[in-house]
Amino acid sequence: MVKVFGNKATRFGFGEALVELGAKDDKIFVLGADTVSSVAINGFQDKFPDRFANVGIAESNLLGMAAGLSISGFIPFVSTYGVFASGRPWEQIRTTICYSKLNVKIGGSHSGLMVGPDGATHQALEEIAIMRCIPNMTVLVPCDAVETKKATMAAAYYKGPVYIRYGRENIPVITDESTPFEIGKAQVIKEGKDVCIMACGSMVYEALSAAEILEKEGIKAKVLNIHTIKPIDEKAVIDAAKECGAVVTAEEHQKFGGFGSAVAEVIVKNFPVPMEFVAVNDTFGESGKPSDLIAKYGLKDVNIVAAVKNVLKRK
Amino acid sequence: METADLKIISASVRKDILTMLEQAGSGHPGGSLSSVELMVDLYFNHMKINPKNFNDPARDFFILSKGHVCPVLYSVLAQMECISKDELCTLRKIGSRLQGHPAKDKNIPGVEISTGSLGYGLSIAAGVAKGMKTLKRDNRVYVLMGDGEQQEGSIWEAAMSASHFKLDNLCAVIDCNGLQIDGPVDKVLNIEPITDKYLSFGWNVISIDGHNLEEVDNAYARAKLNKEKPTVIIAKTVKGKGVSFMENNADWHGKAPSKEQLLQAFKEIDAAV
Numbered sequence: 077m078v079k080v081f082g083n084k085a086t087r088f089g090f091g092e093a094l095v096e097l098g099a100k101d102d103k104i105f106v107l108g109a110d111t112v113s114s115v116a117i118n119g120f121q122d123k124f125p126d127r128f129a130n131v132g133i134a135e136s137n138l139l140g141m142a143a144g145l146s147i148s149g150f151i152p153f154v155s156t157y158g159v160f161a162s163g164r165p166w167e168q169i170r171t172t173i174c175y176s177k178l179n180v181k182i183g184g185s186h187s188g189l190m191v192g193p194d195g196a197t198h199q200a201l202e203e204i205a206i207m208r209c210i211p212n213m214t215v216l217v218p219c220d221a222v223e224t225k226k227a228t229m230a231a232a233y234y235k236g237p238v239y240i241r242y243g244r245e246n247i248p249v250i251t252d253e254s255t256p257f258e259i260g261k262a263q264v265i266k267e268g269k270d271v272c273i274m275a276c277g278s279m280v281y282e283a284l285s286a287a288e289i290l291e292k293e294g295i296k297a298k299v300l301n302i303h304t305i306k307p308i309d310e311k312a313v314i315d316a317a318k319e320c321g322a323v324v325t326a327e328e329h330q331k332f333g334g335f336g337s338a339v340a341e342v343i344v345k346n347f348p349v350p351m352e353f354v355a356v357n358d359t360f361g362e363s364g365k366p367s368d369l370i371a372k373y374g375l376k377d378v379n380i381v382a383a384v385k386n387v388l389k390r391k
Numbered sequence: 392m393e394t395a396d397l398k399i400i401s402a403s404v405r406k407d408i409l410t411m412l413e414q415a416g417s418g419h420p421g422g423s424l425s426s427v428e429l430m431v432d433l434y435f436n437h438m439k440i441n442p443k444n445f446n447d448p449a450r451d452f453f454i455l456s457k458g459h460v461c462p463v464l465y466s467v468l469a470q471m472e473c474i475s476k477d478e479l480c481t482l483r484k485i486g487s488r489l490q491g492h493p494a495k496d497k498n499i500p501g502v503e504i505s506t507g508s509l510g511y512g513l514s515i516a517a518g519v520a521k522g523m524k525t526l527k528r529d530n531r532v533y534v535l536m537g538d539g540e541q542q543e544g545s546i547w548e549a550a551m552s553a554s555h556f557k558l559d560n561l562c563a564v565i566d567c568n569g570l571q572i573d574g575p576v577d578k579v580l581n582i583e584p585i586t587d588k589y590l591s592f593g594w595n596v597i598s599i600d601g602h603n604l605e606e607v608d609n610a611y612a613r614a615k616l617n618k619e620k621p622t623v624i625i626a627k628t629v630k631g632k633g634v635s636f637m638e639n640n641a642d643w644h645g646k647a648p649s650k651e652q653l654l655q656a657f658k659e660i661d662a663a664v
Contacts, residue, residue: 105525126525129556137514137548144518147452147503148526152518167508168545172515176495176505 078284081222081249086242086277087185089224091116094153097232098124104232105150107131109138114244115155115185139165139173139180146178151232155183157191158200158241162207173237174212181231182239187217188278188328189361189369190245196360200241204276205333207239208306214238214259215305217327217335219280220249223303226257234259241277245366248281262309264316268296271384271391272316272323276302276335279326279354279375286326286380297384305338313342317349322391324352324383328375331355350390352383392435394604400470401431401604402664405633407466407479409656412647415483418491421643422537423463425568425628428602433533433564434467437611442471445500451530452503452519456512457537457566458492459645464501465489473500510543512536513563517553520561520621531615535564539571541582547592553621554593561621562614566601568630570641589623601626633660 097104098120105127106120112130121128127150131138135156142152155161161184162169173180187200208215214234218224224242231238256263265280266287275283280301287297298320300312317323323343325336336353343349356373370376392400404427412418434440438451455464462482468474474489481487488497492507503519506512516534523530540546553561565585573579582588589596595617599606607626614622630644631637634656637648648656 105522129521131548131552132555134548134552136510136545137517137552140511140514140545140549141518141521141552143504143511144454144515144520144532145522146518147515148519148522149448150522150525168511168514171505171508172511178504 078248078250078281078288081252083246084221084249085244085246086218086221086224087116087244089218089221090155090183090185090228090240090242091119093225093228094120095123097229098127102127103149103151105145105152107138107142107152107154109133109135109156109160111156115157115183117155135160135164136168139168142180143168143172143176143178146180151179151181153181153183155185157186157198158184158203159198162200162203162239166206169237170210174210177212177236179235180237182237184239184241186244187241188243189356189373189375190243190278190328190366192245192366192369193363195363199361201330201356201361203239203241204305204327204329204335208338212236213306216259216303217241217276217305218303219277219301220247220251222249222251222253223257227303230257230259243278247278250281250284260304260307260309262300262302262304262312264298265301266297266299268298269320270296271388272298272300272320273326273380273384274300274302274313274316274323274339275326276305278328282375282377283326283380285377286384289377289381290384295384302335305335308338308342310342313339314346317343317347322350322387324354324380324387326354326380329355331357350387352387354380354383397431397435397604399664400435401427402660404431404463404466404470405660406657407469408462409648409653411462411465411479411482413650413653414480416647417483418462418647419459419645420637420648421570421630422457422566422568423460424632424634424637425601425630426460426463426535426566427632428604428607429535429564429566429626430463430467432604432607433611434471436608438533442473445473449530452532454503454512454516454534455493455506456534457509457540458507461493464493468499468501509537509540510545513546513549516561516563517549517558520553520558521556523560524558530560532561533564535566538565538567538569538582539576539579541565541585542580550589550592550594557619558621559618562611563621563623565623565625566628567626568628570630570639570644572641572644574641586625593620595620595622596625597622598625601628602632633663635659
């Protein structure tokens with residue numbers, strides 16, 4: 077069994093980090109867009125109402141005002157559902173924030189299929205692709221609530237725009253306070269030499285679970301938690317490709333342009349090895365229970381196991 | 392500064408704009424020329440700025456929402472000796488700091504943020520104004536928009552926000568030259584009644600002739616006295632103002648003059664001072 081420290085939604089890690097940041101730094105300003113409680117930034121709102129603004133259902137203005145707050149000297153954090161945080165104001169993020177290298181931090185909550193019954197309109201599955209292609213942007217996809225808190229704290233003092241992707245549903249907590257976190261540095265969380273499973277976000281737990289299943293069948297999988305999609309830890313990816321000779325990526329995101337593509341860009345250029353991609357396969361989601369959706373769309377540990385077996389045939 | 396002096400500076404700014412565009416071989420004369428008086432009076436009579444230190448925390452902020460008219464901004468900054476006259480002629484050329492639309496990463500004193508995609512400046516300005524309010528500072532924030540730009544939906548999100556947050560330190564200016572790329576604004580997508588729209592959004596509205604320096608000066612002064620509400624100055628202007636063959640002609644939205652046209656324009660501008 078994978079060692080877990082309970083279940084918690086990653087959005088609460090984001091919200092807790094903001095409260096801590098707000099207490100020690102009066103430069104922290106938080107903006108919401110009518111989803112304040114559901115993205116868990118209400119704690120900051122309650123404690124620091126003078127450094128909080130709810131701009132209503134107006135995401136273009138959300139990002140525009142954050143840009144303005146940034147040039148007036150604040151470190152603005154915005155948060156709303158991932159589809160609306162990354163999609164609607166994409167051009168403001170590109171042209172106003174990233175081109176100007178502004179210190180704006182974007183929290184994209186409600187990522188992935190696990191949004192569940194709200195269905196495809198609200199299931200953000202494209203943010204990694206559309207955020208990582210913008211110059212000057214940093215993209216973080218932490219694996220649990222504890223890591224989300226660390227990522228948020230680190231983002232505050234990481235120069236330039238940062239997008240942090242996290243979710244609404246409870247997921248297993250697999251890291252603790254002592255687990256190191258550094259933006260841009262991937263972590264080996266399980267050693268193995270037969271294959272490397274590289275995962276981000278909610279799929280890190282599934283990757284660990286897959287590695288345990290594989291171990292029983294005599295396949296030793298290395299597991300890499302790549303919480304920073306951009307700038308990606310090229311050395312860690314290349315080292316793992318060299319050591320294992322086969323790679324499987326896992327993400328709760330579209331297959332095209334996402335995390336797996338980011339890994340492939342590094343591998344193809346530096347040390348080509350066979351790869352498989354566990355991801356949403358160029359389709360929209362639908363309403364349903366999170367666990368049912370994850371199973372239906374092929375994002376379970378067993379899907380990673382199957383991908384590993386496929387990739388090993390080509391090793 | 393007196394009106395007579397501002398007129399001389401305005402003429403000089405117009406000549407710089409046209410010279411830059413002739414040298415560049417492309418760019419936007421119409422909207423640059425229509426906003427000259429609005430910009431000159433703002434920079435010389437109202438904005439608190441230190442030309443030696445544009446990062447002074449006590450400065451007033453200016454956001455050029457209609458980024459395509461950056462020649463007027465660069466020319467005014469040259470008048471303040473923040474940019475050399477020689478550098479003006481590098482506009483739109485490779486390696487220049489003077490991009491076709493303002494670029495923050497080129498570190499030009501007075502360019503607070505990159506702009507050029509229309510409809511963004513009012514939100515940015517509202518953000519700065521909210522920031523200054525939060526810090527309890529009295530810095531003012533100015534933003535110049537176009538009339539065609541009012542067609543962007545994000546403007547109205549920002550307009551709603553600025554009045555909701557009572558940003559009386561924000562002064563927006565609309566250069567209403569009546570023309571956009573595809574023709575007259577009222578034919579492409581009518582924005583009228585623009586005054587009523589801003590009034591209904593909770594703004595203080597001041598309507599003026601944007602080429603009458605006394606009216607422009609008075610409008611900025613009145614905006615400073617206004618409390619609780621943001622102010623918008625709706626300035627009726629002439630696209631291509633000061634150059635007869637450019638005036639009220641949408642063809643001159645985004646086209647550079649030839650050498651001959653430049654000389655003709657200079658004659659007209661000099662004759663008018």
